[in-house]
Amino acid sequence: MGLGNGKRTDRKQRQVETVWAASEAAKLIKLGDKLYNLRDLTRKAPIGWTPERIQQYFAWAKQVTDACKHVNPRLADLLADLYDNGVFTCDGESYKCLV
Numbered sequence: 769m770g771l772g773n774g775k776r777t778d779r780k781q782r783q784v785e786t787v788w789a790a791s792e793a794a795k796l797i798k799l800g801d802k803l804y805n806l807r808d809l810t811r812k813a814p815i816g817w818t819p820e821r822i823q824q825y826f827a828w829a830k831q832v833t834d835a836c837k838h839v840n841p842r843l844a845d846l847l848a849d850l851y852d853n854g855v856f857t858c859d860g861e862s863y864k865c866l867v
Contacts, residue, residue, distance in 0.1 A: 780828050787835045795836035799843040802829045806850055810865065813858040822856055826865045 787798060806829055809822055830851055837844035854865035 784828070784831045784835075787832050790836075792839050795839045796843075798836050799833055799840055799847065802833050803843060803847055803850070805829070806847070806854070806865070810850070810854055810856045813856060817858070819856075819858045819861070819863045822858060823863065823865065823867055826851065826854070830866065 787795065790798070806826060809825065813819075813822060830847075833844070833847050837847070851866050855862050856865055857863075
């Protein structure tokens with residue numbers, strides 16, 4: 769585990785636990801932000817990220833966005849399609865975003 773991974777994991781877990789209590793506006797921002805970030809991952813894998821790390825990011829993001837999806841059904845549908853059908857490329861190989 770690299771330096772800072774524990775803090776990143778803690779921060780992500782805290783986001784999953786607290787997003788339910790966020791305002792509707794904050795949830796809308798979360799949906800848009802996660803959609804942008806996830807689409808970006810399908811276009812280009814970050815240097816040093818393994819396929820497993822990308823899939824873990826998608827799984828974590830789904831936990832967060834599931835708590836927010838009621839605030840904007842259109843964004844929720846776009847995210848659902850990405851979770852169900854999304855594919856990314858890493859080191860020349862294609863992978864499903866969620867397994």
